[in-house]
Amino acid sequence: MANYGMAFDYKLCINCHACEVACKEENGIDLGAKNHRLWIQEDGKVEGDFWNLKRDKVEFMQMQCQECEDAPCLKACPNGAIYRDDNGIVRLHKNLCDLTMACMSACPYDARYVDEKNHITDKCIFCADTRLARGETTTACQITCPAKLRYFGDLDDETSEISQILKARKHFTLKPELGTKPKLFYLE
Template sequence: MARYGMALDYKNCINCKACEVACKEENGVLLGADKHRIWVGVKEIEGEYPLLDIVSSTFMPSQCQHCDDAPCEMVCPTHATYYDDNNVVRVDVDKCILCSYCMNACPYDARYVDDRTMTVDKCTFCSDTRLERGEVTTACQNTCPTKVRTFGDLDDPDSEISELLRTREHFSLKANLGTKPKLFYLT
């Protein structure tokens, strides 16, 4: 029993996409640009050459926010989306009917369709691979060259993530929606 979350030192991100490949290789995610559990968000830079706005080209690593009040879980008619024992938002492939309500409800666009099972898939925090083997990091955290991510138990006051959130300023994405994400962006 834990309440897993992740802190992201997003200013470290260089958009190399090592996390995307590590995630796919670890979890057997389908190839294809539209099949991904995690990604790095980039937008085209603002300004005119050579007067460009550096800040406008921030790289934002993102994925399922594992919200404590997850809209995807609320709208699921078959209870396929559920919280597991570690408060990780999961999808039960046996229950999913691909109605895609959850995909529309998710404010973070974190869900896609796995063509093999024809069900919705998303980040699991490596629950059925690394965590099940007793490892304490996710594939994306482990491989990251600039160490953007720190994964851990938010309920454990001694965990590194708890310490980070106590000592560093941070924000959540679309906090105004009240979804209570468990991903925290460190500033």
């Protein structure tokens, strides 16, 4: 099948949160829910009072499951509920999840959360249950982003847009020292 990954031209982010809203809508997560499959992390600082604010250079980082090739959450699950599908996506057998939350503790990216509606741990799965299952080749967050900063596709296909962008541009992964081999890339 495929080996899906995602790249972010993160410096283009305008912090509009359209990706978060699209993700929640696509995956049946309540819009007001504090839990999420992806989120925007703001790095930088704001100083001053209401009338005289000063901001350092602020960057917005797109955060979600890093789809690790060596996934700590998969190893930590005591029930075998977590598995890797044919597309290389780390998934969950929902009927086997008993909320031990060992996967949440094991994830160094804080990408898993408790879905209180379905009583399972959850995370981004690149719209595998919805868009990919219908044969679509984009994620909800990717097509909704007004800055078009997300690239999604098959990392094993040398002609895919993500493979081409990763060849052409310098990039990095988060916490490479952990050896999890993330399949999310941040473009410099």
